[in-house]
Amino acid sequence: MSSAARHNNLAFYRCSAGLSQSELAKKAGFSVRVLQNYEQGTRDLKKAAAETVLSLARVLGKAVEDLM
Numbered sequence: 665m666s667s668a669a670r671h672n673n674l675a676f677y678r679c680s681a682g683l684s685q686s687e688l689a690k691k692a693g694f695s696v697r698v699l700q701n702y703e704q705g706t707r708d709l710k711k712a713a714a715e716t717v718l719s720l721a722r723v724l725g726k727a728v729e730d731l732m
Contacts, residue, residue, distance in 0.1 A: 674731060675703045677724045692719040 678688050689699040694716065701707040709717060710732055721728045 674709065674720070677726055677730070678703075681724050683723075688720070688723060691723045692716075694719075 678685065681688075683691070685699050685703070686696050689696045692699070698707070702709050702712070717728050717731055720726075721731055724731075
């Protein structure tokens, strides 16, 4: 899977969960801008801190592997 597709998966999972970027960022414990960077591919989710990815996965009800 390409890097762009992974980032689009994050947005897909967020939308499927019925969450706005603001809601997901707040529940995951970081800023909206950070989430936007991951969704747009400006930041690489594969290089994120484990706790960041784990927090996203928990909020979205997904496995960490789904986001990677």
